[in-house]
Amino acid sequence: MLRLGPYVLRNRWILAPMAGVSERPFRVIAQRLGAALCPTELVSSAGLVRASARTRKYLRRDPAEQPFVVQLFGGDPAQMAEAAAMARDAGADAIDVNMGCPVPKVTKNGAGSALLCQPERAAEIVRAVATAGLPVTAKIRSGWDQSRINAVEVAQALEAAGAAWVAIHARSRAQGYAGRADWSLIAKVKAAVQIPVVGNGDVTTPEAGRRMVEETGCDGVMIGRGALGNPWIFRELCGGPPPTAEERRELVRGHFDAQLDFVAETAGEGARAAGGGAGGPRASASLQGVRQFRKQLLWYAHGLRGASAFRQRAVTLDDPREVRAAIDAFFGGEGSEREELPGGEPELDLDLRGALG
Numbered sequence: 001m002l003r004l005g006p007y008v009l010r011n012r013w014i015l016a017p018m019a020g021v022s023e024r025p026f027r028v029i030a031q032r033l034g035a036a037l038c039p040t041e042l043v044s045s046a047g048l049v050r051a052s053a054r055t056r057k058y059l060r061r062d063p064a065e066q067p068f069v070v071q072l073f074g075g076d077p078a079q080m081a082e083a084a085a086m087a088r089d090a091g092a093d094a095i096d097v098n099m100g101c102p103v104p105k106v107t108k109n110g111a112g113s114a115l116l117c118q119p120e121r122a123a124e125i126v127r128a129v130a131t132a133g134l135p136v137t138a139k140i141r142s143g144w145d146q147s148r149i150n151a152v153e154v155a156q157a158l159e160a161a162g163a164a165w166v167a168i169h170a171r172s173r174a175q176g177y178a179g180r181a182d183w184s185l186i187a188k189v190k191a192a193v194q195i196p197v198v199g200n201g202d203v204t205t206p207e208a209g210r211r212m213v214e215e216t217g218c219d220g221v222m223i224g225r226g227a228l229g230n231p232w233i234f235r236e237l238c239g240g241p242p243p244t245a246e247e248r249r250e251l252v253r254g255h256f257d258a259q260l261d262f263v264a265e266t267a268g269e270g271a272r273a274a275g276g277g278a279g280g281p282r283a284s285a286s287l288q289g290v291r292q293f294r295k296q297l298l299w300y301a302h303g304l305r306g307a308s309a310f311r312q313r314a315v316t317l318d319d320p321r322e323v324r325a326a327i328d329a330f331f332g333g334e335g336s337e338r339e340e341l342p343g344g345e346p347e348l349d350l351d352l353r354g355a356l357g
């Protein structure tokens with residue numbers, strides 16, 4: 001059983017933190033479908049400490065989120081400690097430290113995967129964050145690049161610093177999201193530390209999730225891209241069925257509405273900070289919500305009949321009423337069936353521009 005402070009998680013399946021995806025509406029959906037934990041996307045410690053309104057919106061939790069885990073990134077221990085205290089005061093039950101983000105904007109400040117190059121510094125950050133009085137977890141990669149695969153050393157340093165667990169995305173920083181994750185490294189980390197180890201990388205089916213547990217002995221499994229457009233993967237991992245067409249239509253509608261509500265609720269923080277818009281903050285928030293949701297629509301349509309025509313139309317719609325009508329028409333009509341492709345499942349053609357982590 002995975003524990004996090006006073007919480008005993010109900011299973012081992014965890015939604016991986018994903019920038020632009022792991023917002024409150026999607027976290028709530030994944031949790032409802034069985035995910036034991038859904039950490040926030042990475043949140044800038046510098047942004048929090050500067051009291052940036054845009055950053056604070058990432059700390060909004062739903063009452064159902066228990067425990068609520070906030071992922072922070074930063075390279076400065078004092079600033080990370082201050083940000084952790086702010087997250088705690090906003091309701092966080094635990095802090096996850098991002099030690100995997102490969103994006104230069106993040107690594108050049110000694111944060112994200114740059115911490116893999118300095119295990120002692122990474123440990124110092126865990127100790128600093130722990131001063132907020134919450135359990136601290138860390139998410140690492142296998143190493144900086146092929147010549148510096150040091151996940152075992154990093155995990156041991158983090159364990160000695162008091163980390164509650166370590167999650168490992170079994171790719172190096174240099175690999176980004178390409179190539180295959182090397183699960184054997186998850187097994188090596190598991191063998192080298194006493195704290196729980198959460199494996200991550202390339203779990204796109206329930207079978208792969210179970211296989212990762214068998215092959216590596218990991219205590220938990222984080223699922224990222226495999227949950228995009230398919231949060232039912234968590235229900236299936238818990239032994240439940242895949243979605244019916246009607247369930248999919250309803251969930252997409254509900255997700256869309258929740259996303260618009262979330263954007264409207266945080267408009268004073270996000271949209272106003274971005275300069276509002278011609279029709280006032282509410283109209284601008286609605287447009288922002290619709291545009292943000294487009295990628296989700298594409299992922300939900302993935303593998304369904306008529307998906308490419310639906311995609312082309314979906315990206316032209318700005319009016320929420322039109323989007324709702326299009327969702328009903330597609331997921332209730334042609335898209336209620338899976339596409340039969342001669343070569344089996346198509347590759348996930350996810351647009352990962354701007355992906356962090």
Ligand SMILES: Cc1cc2nc3c(=O)[nH]c(=O)nc-3n(C[C@H](O)[C@H](O)[C@H](O)COP(=O)(O)O)c2cc1C
Nearest residue numbers: 016017018019042169201202223224225355356357
């Ligand atoms: C769109 C996107 C955004 C991501 N953002 C984050 C992030 O904010 N924090 C983080 O630790 N990892 C982030 N990641 C990495 C994922 O958490 C995960 O480690 C990676 O996708 C590998 O798992 P998968 O093969 O199950 O997708 C992101 C990945 C994607 C695809």
